[in-house]
Amino acid sequence: MPAVAAVPCRRRGGRGRRPGRPGRGDRVELYLGRYLDFLYDTFRLARTELETRTRFTALQDELDAAMVAFRPEVGGSRTTRAQVSILLRTEPDRTRRREAYLSRAEASASLVQRMRELLEVSNALHRQMGFAGTVEGRLAQSGLERDEVEAWLAEVEQATREPYAELLERARAELGVERVEAWDLDYWLEQAGSYPASAFPKAEAVARLKATIRGWGLDPDALPVTIEEANLSNSGWNIPVRIPGDVRLVLNPTDGFPFYSTLFHEYGHALHESGIAQDVGTFRSDRPGQFGEGMAVTVERLTGMREWQRRVAGLDEATIERAAGVERWRKVRRLRSLVAKCRFHYAAFDDPSADLAALESRLSEELLGVPGPERPLWADDMFLAQPQIYVQNYVIAELIAAQVWEALRRRFAPDPTADPGVGPFLREAFWRHGQARDWRELIAEATGRPLDARALVRELTGTEP
Numbered sequence: 165m166p167a168v169a170a171v172p173c174r175r176r177g178g179r180g181r182r183p184g185r186p187g188r189g190d191r192v193e194l195y196l197g198r199y200l201d202f203l204y205d206t207f208r209l210a211r212t213e214l215e216t217r218t219r220f221t222a223l224q225d226e227l228d229a230a231m232v233a234f235r236p237e238v239g240g241s242r243t244t245r246a247q248v249s250i251l252l253r254t255e256p257d258r259t260r261r262r263e264a265y266l267s268r269a270e271a272s273a274s275l276v277q278r279m280r281e282l283l284e285v286s287n288a289l290h291r292q293m294g295f296a297g298t299v300e301g302r303l304a305q306s307g308l309e310r311d312e313v314e315a316w317l318a319e320v321e322q323a324t325r326e327p328y329a330e331l332l333e334r335a336r337a338e339l340g341v342e343r344v345e346a347w348d349l350d351y352w353l354e355q356a357g358s359y360p361a362s363a364f365p366k367a368e369a370v371a372r373l374k375a376t377i378r379g380w381g382l383d384p385d386a387l388p389v390t391i392e393e394a395n396l397s398n399s400g401w402n403i404p405v406r407i408p409g410d411v412r413l414v415l416n417p418t419d420g421f422p423f424y425s426t427l428f429h430e431y432g433h434a435l436h437e438s439g440i441a442q443d444v445g446t447f448r449s450d451r452p453g454q455f456g457e458g459m460a461v462t463v464e465r466l467t468g469m470r471e472w473q474r475r476v477a478g479l480d481e482a483t484i485e486r487a488a489g490v491e492r493w494r495k496v497r498r499l500r501s502l503v504a505k506c507r508f509h510y511a512a513f514d515d516p517s518a519d520l521a522a523l524e525s526r527l528s529e530e531l532l533g534v535p536g537p538e539r540p541l542w543a544d545d546m547f548l549a550q551p552q553i554y555v556q557n558y559v560i561a562e563l564i565a566a567q568v569w570e571a572l573r574r575r576f577a578p579d580p581t582a583d584p585g586v587g588p589f590l591r592e593a594f595w596r597h598g599q600a601r602d603w604r605e606l607i608a609e610a611t612g613r614p615l616d617a618r619a620l621v622r623e624l625t626g627t628e629p
């Protein structure tokens with residue numbers, strides 16, 4: 165496990181790393197440096213004009229409220245967004261799926277004008293803060309630079325291109341259609357199947373999770389993490405009430421693999437948050453977003469590991485092989501959709517006055533291989549109205565988790581899904597630091613190199629390290 169060394173502050177320039185544990189003076193300097201980093205962001209916001217800030221917040225609230233209130237119309241009656249996504253996965257009638265897919269166009273049309281204004285106001289706000297634009301400003305607040313994020317997105321796009329083309333061809337052949345449309349893919353993937361739900365009973369999910377965590381050398385019953393059940397519209401949330409002392413998961417259990425993935429993901433957030441050991445309140449946080457998500461996906465990935473699936477879910481090799489193939493399609497599709505969404509967001513902020521409906525269509529053709537929507541959908545997008553720019557975090561989280569798992573496989577052979585060294589390692593290498601250390605340095609120290617896309621690309625293309 166890595167020694168905690170004094171770290172040069174990012175913005176104040178490096179002072180060279182000193183060996184061994186830092187003395188009190190070093191620690192004060194280290195903390196002060198990091199603390200100033202956070203204050204710096206606060207000062208930037210103070211430079212903005214009150215009028216711009218007020219308009220920005222008002223627009224965000226309005227758009228958010230309108231999106232939450234929207235009830236899409238399908239088959240002549242109003243329904244929920246959750247019901248639309250169920251229809252897209254399960255409705256055999258293609259015309260009805262098309263109608264479900266386009267039901268968001270009504271919301272988009274009603275939001276488009278205010279959304280454009282939000283993009284403009286956001287740009288003004290970020291320029292007042294001294295950034296080139298919204299994308300640069302919001303990424304900088306998460307310790308990211310636009311060039312590196314775009315380079316990662318390009319690598320993921322490249323690595324998924326071939327498998328995605330295969331996926332489209334398979335879907336086309338199996339659905340017996342001339343051209344795959346946007347409303348066909350969820351349905352085809354659902355038909356292609358996954359792990360048998362019977363191997364993932366909801367009643368055993370929490371007990372299996374806890375047994376797995378015990379196998380990683382941690383005692384889940386000693387952690388300040390409580391698990392409650394509630395009737396939610398999704399399958400679960402992580403709520404850090406107080407870090408590290410009171411972390412809660414609220415779950416809506418269902419039988420099947422997807423719920424197990426969600427449970428392990430949310431529990432990954434909980435392990436991270438409850439593992440933060442920092443005296444300074446500012447550092448008791450699991451941010452930045454890409455790092456918090458990376459820690460969650462690292463734990464979520466347990467459910468996708470063959471050793472775990474054999475041992476805990478009792479699956480045989482043939483079932484694992486077949487389902488893993490479908491899960492890989494899902495991942496390829498998800499990553500390409502995320503890349504498309506990021507590209508759209510960045511371009512929309514770069515030029516809010518551009519023809520964004522045409523951009524939506526072009527990205528759909530280029531990245532997803534399906535015709536763009538007949539009516540624009542782009543303005544109906546919760547992510548655009550958020551105070552952060554967030555979608556790249558899901559891609560970066562996959563980069564982080566892939567690289568961390570490569571390191572775990574090296575360090576905890578032969579089976580990192582059941583090695584009691586893994587939990588303490590993750591706690592020391594990542595969780596305990598909170599924001600007192602730069603997330604990049606933690607990854608470089610724990611995995612032996614700075615974060616890059618190589619591990620994920622190897623996974624996606626099936627090449628050996």
Ligand SMILES: [Zn+2]
Pocket residue numbers: 429433456457460
């Ligand atoms: Zn998450």
